[in-house]
Amino acid sequence: MKTASAIPIDGTMETPWSLPYRGTVGMACLIVAEAAIFIIFIVAYIFYIGKSLSGPTPAQVLELPIFGTICLLSSSITVHFAVSALRKQDFRTCTIHLAGTVLLGSIFLVTTAQEWYHLIHNEGLTIRTNLFGTTYYSLVGLHASHVVVGLIMLSLTLGFSLTGRVTEEHSEKLEVLSLYWHFVDAVWVVVFLVVYVLGR
Amino acid sequence: MTTTPVIEAIDETTGSQGRPPMNVVYEWLTTVDHKKIGLMYIVYALIFLVIAGFQAILMRIQLAVPNNHFVSPQVFNQLFTMHGTTMVFFVGMPILFGFGNYLIPLMIGARDMAFPRLNAFSFWISAFAGVLLYFSYVGGSGLYAAGTAPDVGWFAYAPLTAKIFSPGHSTDYWTLAVFLSGVGSIGTALNIVTTIISMRCKGMTMGRMPLLVWLYLVMASLVFVTVSPLTAAQIMLTLDRYLGAHFFDTQAGGSAVLWMHFFWIFGHPEVYVLVLPAFAFVNEIVPVFSRKAIFGYPAMVAASVGIGFISLSVWAHHMFTVGLGPAGNTFFVFATMVISVPTGIKIFNWLATIWGGKVIFATPMMFCVAFLFQFLIAGLTGIMLSAAPFDWQLGNSYFVVAHFHYVLVGAILFALFAAFYYWYPKVTGRMMSEKLGRWHFWLFVIGFHLTFDFMHVPGLLGMPRRIYTYEAGRGWETWNLIVGIGAIIQTIATLIFVFNLVRSYFKGEVAGHDPWDAWTLEWATTSPPPSYNFAVDPTINSRRPLWDLKHPEDSDSSYE
Numbered sequence: 001m002k003t004a005s006a007i008p009i010d011g012t013m014e015t016p017w018s019l020p021y022r023g024t025v026g027m028a029c030l031i032v033a034e035a036a037i038f039i040i041f042i043v044a045y046i047f048y049i050g051k052s053l054s055g056p057t058p059a060q061v062l063e064l065p066i067f068g069t070i071c072l073l074s075s076s077i078t079v080h081f082a083v084s085a086l087r088k089q090d091f092r093t094c095t096i097h098l099a100g101t102v103l104l105g106s107i108f109l110v111t112t113a114q115e116w117y118h119l120i121h122n123e124g125l126t127i128r129t130n131l132f133g134t135t136y137y138s139l140v141g142l143h144a145s146h147v148v149v150g151l152i153m154l155s156l157t158l159g160f161s162l163t164g165r166v167t168e169e170h171s172e173k174l175e176v177l178s179l180y181w182h183f184v185d186a187v188w189v190v191v192f193l194v195v196y197v198l199g200r
Numbered sequence: 201m202t203t204t205p206v207i208e209a210i211d212e213t214t215g216s217q218g219r220p221p222m223n224v225v226y227e228w229l230t231t232v233d234h235k236k237i238g239l240m241y242i243v244y245a246l247i248f249l250v251i252a253g254f255q256a257i258l259m260r261i262q263l264a265v266p267n268n269h270f271v272s273p274q275v276f277n278q279l280f281t282m283h284g285t286t287m288v289f290f291v292g293m294p295i296l297f298g299f300g301n302y303l304i305p306l307m308i309g310a311r312d313m314a315f316p317r318l319n320a321f322s323f324w325i326s327a328f329a330g331v332l333l334y335f336s337y338v339g340g341s342g343l344y345a346a347g348t349a350p351d352v353g354w355f356a357y358a359p360l361t362a363k364i365f366s367p368g369h370s371t372d373y374w375t376l377a378v379f380l381s382g383v384g385s386i387g388t389a390l391n392i393v394t395t396i397i398s399m400r401c402k403g404m405t406m407g408r409m410p411l412l413v414w415l416y417l418v419m420a421s422l423v424f425v426t427v428s429p430l431t432a433a434q435i436m437l438t439l440d441r442y443l444g445a446h447f448f449d450t451q452a453g454g455s456a457v458l459w460m461h462f463f464w465i466f467g468h469p470e471v472y473v474l475v476l477p478a479f480a481f482v483n484e485i486v487p488v489f490s491r492k493a494i495f496g497y498p499a500m501v502a503a504s505v506g507i508g509f510i511s512l513s514v515w516a517h518h519m520f521t522v523g524l525g526p527a528g529n530t531f532f533v534f535a536t537m538v539i540s541v542p543t544g545i546k547i548f549n550w551l552a553t554i555w556g557g558k559v560i561f562a563t564p565m566m567f568c569v570a571f572l573f574q575f576l577i578a579g580l581t582g583i584m585l586s587a588a589p590f591d592w593q594l595g596n597s598y599f600v601v602a603h604f605h606y607v608l609v610g611a612i613l614f615a616l617f618a619a620f621y622y623w624y625p626k627v628t629g630r631m632m633s634e635k636l637g638r639w640h641f642w643l644f645v646i647g648f649h650l651t652f653d654f655m656h657v658p659g660l661l662g663m664p665r666r667i668y669t670y671e672a673g674r675g676w677e678t679w680n681l682i683v684g685i686g687a688i689i690q691t692i693a694t695l696i697f698v699f700n701l702v703r704s705y706f707k708g709e710v711a712g713h714d715p716w717d718a719w720t721l722e723w724a725t726t727s728p729p730p731s732y733n734f735a736v737d738p739t740i741n742s743r744r745p746l747w748d749l750k751h752p753e754d755s756d757s758s759y760e
Contacts, residue, residue, distance in 0.1 A: 006713075007724050007738050008745045022314040022398040029390040029424060036428035037435075040462060044436065044447060053453045128444035131453050138439055138447075 023176040031183045034146070038187055041142055042194055045135040049199050052130035058200045061123045068111030069192055072147075075104035076185040079154070079178045086171045094174075095161040101181070102158055105151045112144050136195065143191050146184050153177055232316035233731055234301050237323050239627065241298030244327055245291045246698075251334075252286035253694065255279045257687055264684035266672040276668035277351035282333070284354030285374065288470065289381045290330040292612070296477040297322075297388045299619060300416045302627065304392060306722035306729060307410045309401025309738040314394035318387055326384030333377035340370035350374035353666065355467060356437075358448035358459040363441050372441065375434050382431040389423035392416055401721075402739040410720045410743070411494060414501050415480035418508045422473050425512065430466035433459065457522060464515040472511040475607065476504065478615035479546060482568050485622050486550050488718045489565035490557030493744060493756070496549040503542035503549075510539045520588045521595040529588045536586035543579060547572065562716075563637030567618035570645055574610030581606065581656070596666075599659025605652050617644070617697065624701070625715045629727040630708030636700040643693035650686025654679050719744035 049058075082097035116137075119125045127137045157177065160166050166174070228236060259279050262270045271279065301319065305312055313319050333350075340348040350370045352360050361371050396417045400409070409417075437459075439445040446452035448459045487494045494500065516524055516532040524532070550572060559565065581603040585591050594600060617640070624632045658676045670676055714723040723746055725734055742748055742756035 006749060007734050007736055008721075008741075008749050009736060009739050017402045019398045019400060022394050025394045025397045026315060026390055029393050030386075032421075033386050033390070033424040033428045036425045037432040040429045040432035040465075041436075044458065047455070047458060048453075051453050127439065128446075131446050134439070134445040134447060134454075138436065138445065142435075 021172050023173060024179070027176045027179045031179070034183065035187075038142065038190070041135075041139045042190065045139050045194055045199065048131040048135050052132045054130050056123055056125055056129075056132070058132055058136070058195070061119060061125060062196060062200055063115075064196050065111055065115060065192075068108045068115075069188065071104045071111070072108040072185055072188055075101045075108070076182050078104065079181050083171060083175050083178050086166065086168065086174055089168050091161070091164070091166065094166065095158070098154060098158045098161055102151060102154050105147060105154065105181075109144065109147055109151070112140065139191060139195065143184070143187055146187070150177075150181050150184050154181070230320075232312075232320045234305050234313045234316065234319060235627075235729065235731070235733075237319050238298045238300075238302030240327075241294045241301060241323055244323075244330070245295035245298060248286050248290040248330060249295075250698075252283050252291060253691065255283040255286070257691060259283065260684040260687040262668065263670075263680050265681065266670050266674075266677050268669050271668070273668045274348075274351065277353075277666075278349040280666055281350050281353055281374070285333065285350070285378065286330075287608070288354065288474075289378060290326075290333070292474045292608070293381065293385055294323075294326055295616060296419075296474065297385070297392075299477065299481070299616075299623075300392055300420075301388070303623065303722060304395055304413055304416055305399065306626075306725065306733055307413050307720050308396065308399060308404055309721050309734060309740065310395065310399040311733050311737075313391050314399055315391050319391050322384040322387030322391065325387070326381050329377045329380035329384065332373055332380065336370050336373035340368055340373060355460075355463050357463075358437075358454075358456040359450055361437060361441070361459075362449060372438070375437055375441075379431060379434040379438075382427045382434070385423055385427045386431070389420035389427075392420040396420075401737055403741055407498075408740060408743045411483035411497065411500055412480040412720075415476045415483065415504050418504045419473050419476040419480075422469055422476070422508050422511065426466050426469040426473055429462055433462035433466070436462075457519075460519055460522065461516070464518045468515040468518060469511045471604075471607065472507055474612055476507070478571070478612040479504070481615045481619040481622070482550060482571055484718075484720065485564045485568050485618050486553050488622075488716050489560045489562060489568070490554045491560070492553055492557040493747075494549070495552035495555075496545075497743065499545055500549055503545040506542040507539060510535065510542070514539060517586055517588075517591070520591040533586055533588050537583060540579060540583055547576060547579075562621070563632070563634055563641060564618040564622040566638075566641050567614050567621065570641070571611055571614040571618065574606060574614060574648070578603065578606035578610055594659060596664055597659040598663045598665055599656050601665045602652050602655035602659055605655070609648060610652065614644075617641075620697075620701070622716070623722075624704065625708075625711030626722055626727050626729070628705050628708070629711055630704050631711050631715060632700050632704040632708060636696055636703075640693050640696045640700060643689055643696065647686045647689030647691075647693055650689060651683050652686070654682045654686070658683075714746070717750075719747045721745055724749075 078097045078100040082094045082101065085091075085093035085097060125133050125136075127133050154177065157166065157174065228240065231237065258271060259276065262268050262276060301313065304310075336349050340350070348368060348370045350356075350366075350373060352366055352371055352374065356371070356374065359365060361375075396409070396413055436445070436447040440447050440449060440454075446454045448454050448456060450456055483494060483500065513535045514532060516528060517536045520529060520532070550568075561569075581599070585594065585600065585603055621632050621637055624630075658679045661675050661679075663670065663674070663676050670680075711727050713725070713727055715727075716723070721738055721740070722729070724738065738745065740748075742759075744756050748755035748757055
């Protein structure tokens, strides 16, 4: 089937036409949606502070996860260096920083796992125990699951980078991924303040 | 003054005629084309519309006469739960996303959505969610037992959803279906926002976008902050039911009111998520059939964005009867009343657009005019209910049911019908029958008013919602009978509409590119559009590119 249609065309544009990169916009939208989910969990956590009918309480069992926090927040810096290295076509530095990010993120996950092991086995706190357990495991668990997703994507990127398939044209995409990682870190700052500072 | 040069593009479409049916099925199953996905959204929503409409008819038969035993109380509970859940999540959302998917890239001169594969994923996950919800009829109590559908009401208040009060899996099917539909909605909303921001054709500045695109931008942005809280609440409910968490477990200190807050933080903005696209359709249709440019474009945009923001601060007006205290009540009364200001701006702008125009009363315009009247009345009962003392009297009565159906049917469904008649020629290349359209319109108007005008009265007389029957002598019988008759008339009208849809596809008058002499970009390409939409990327200079094309001597661009 062939038909003709009249489409308006104007060659003379007064200003150059450029629009934001769609990956960045899409990730920004995802971050807004995810932030809304986290806000609901954080509201629930704050709402239930001190409302548990039985122990243990946060003050009795929680310790500040300083080391894990430092690792996670540093990984934001390394991923930023990875992106800027890729933009300068410095693939070696990019790979090293990606590896550093994956390593630091994994250390954070291990510290969380140790904390949970301690709470479950030594303190007997599970998601069923009381409202503190319910809100603590779900909020920290939701964050940890986001760390896991980020680590999977970063490890894939690292794999591609090690086999030399990441080139300068991917710098925008890596930046989108780094946006997600920065978001996960920013959420941790809020979770840290709510759970370990305000809630204790 | 600039004139708009025209290019006569040759559009080639590979027709699907003469190919083996399996190839056609395979093409639709694997497509990432925004037009095909949009159509699948619409067809899928229409199927669920028929199912949920059937459930409504069953409920009206049950309530038509007192002391009726047409369905059992258990079945009645399932009917209103499934009717509400289906209509909101599997009719309203997908049909509006379908129209958005189809129209937005065409209107902004793009070849597809920003993320075509995400688009397909979002559709299929939503479709799967709908199937999952209805699978509960088979597997609700576990596969080996007789199935039951969820019966906790569409807002599923705690602690009714706790494992002890809702044993079996029916509530889990409800939770999972709503959760997955939410994932699909967020995916599509993300796609819509990104498409609008990053895919516009040359010259399509934010101030030149068609109002439909603006309203979808506001609606999709609202989805992020609306649907996500519900998704979070469903995760909590699942943790409660499966891992023994205590979020909504009042025995362990949990709060049932927290669920109400979380649900209505979703629930109320959701109404605006549904109604903004309805406004969007009216924004496109009213100017074309009034032969005038829309009145007050910037005011319309500002009002839409205003509605988006204010709608986030009104949710607790669903909870006046809980007892929020004077401060909470006052805040939510005022916030709710304030939202009628931007809405009023819109009504006046539509009236001003019609004022002095050469109005053509084609079927789409008739539905739009009915929309204006009915949306006004729905808004007025909304203001009544927003006053907390009034709400204490009528909360959970049929007055509330009549009010929100006035919005959902009288406003949203009417705007949707208008959109069907208006864009059908673009989608299929053929006009819908005007004669059948008149029958559909008048029967539906009569049926609608019989049902939902008279439904206010038993509410005022104290009839609570969700009761499966009532005794004679309370003064409710006549009203409920009239409501039931109206529902049947609406059903007949809807059948005429469906018949019109099918018949016009084969026998309708051939439409051509631009049957309505309209001004937005989708009418520049062929009907139906080729898979790549535009053979060359369009460039525009004003809000009404096709007006400029048709009237180079008096183009809009010379006034902007």
